[in-house]
Structures are given as C-alpha cells and as structure tokens.
Amino acid sequence: MAFSTAWNARVNSDPCIINTFKFLDIARTGGDRILSRLAYIRLADVFESLKQIVASDRRNGQLPAQRSGYRNASIAIDIYIEAQEQAGTSRDEVKQRNRVARRWRTLAGPSPIFIIIYSEVAEGLAYVLLLVIVTALY
Helix, strand or coil: CCCCCHHHHHHHCCHHHHHHHHHHHHHHHCCCHHHHHHHHHHHHHHHHHHHHHHHHHHHCCCCCHHHCCCCHHHHHHHHHHHHCCCCCCCHHHHHHHHHHHHHHHHHHCCCCHHHHHCHHHHHHHHHHHHHHHHHHHC
C-alpha cells in the first residue's frame, strides 16, 4: 500500500502489531464461536490502541502534511489492511469487522467472561444490534 511512509514505520515495522492482527484474524475465522467472539473483542481493543498511537504521532508532528485531513481510524484501517495475508480485503470489510468487534465489546461489558456464559443470547444480540444500526443508516 502506498501509504506506508516513514511516519508509521514504527507501527508497520513492529512485528507485535502485525502479528496481533494476524493472530486475531486466525482466531476470528477459526470456527470456534467463543474464541471468535473473544477475538472480536480484542480486535476492537487493538483498533482503539492503534488509533491512540496514530493520534500521538499526529500531535508530535510525525504525520505528513498531505495526510492531515485523514482521520486516525482511517490510518488504523490502512495498517490493518496491510497486515492481511488475504489480498483484496476492502475497507468496507474492515469497517464491518470493526463494527462487529465493537458490538461484541459492548455486549461483554467490563468482562469478556459474559460472552462465554451467555453465548447463545449474546450471538443474537450482537447481530441484531448491528442489523438495527445498518438498517437505520440506509
């Protein structure tokens, strides 16, 4: 991706961030429903942390001037897409994953153990909430 410039080299070159995204994607798509839910919750946390890193870089003047109108979330999405082993992951797919991840995190509340305990109820709620939000937008 063309956006891999020097300002985010510390993020892109850090194998922890790239490996975290890869690990979460494997867990998210691995077939185990509970592990997938926990991976979504963690994905939401990682996106939030990455946006904070980007915001810090922006405050410290490490963001190139031509990207000044580019929001922190968009940059985090770019980094996530770069970490994907599957070519062709679209921004819309990543945004959808992030929406689902935030829903699972909201349902989990202060403790992800709730997702394990109330797994069947949580499954329905996560997708019903997402469907209501998507329907309201269109």
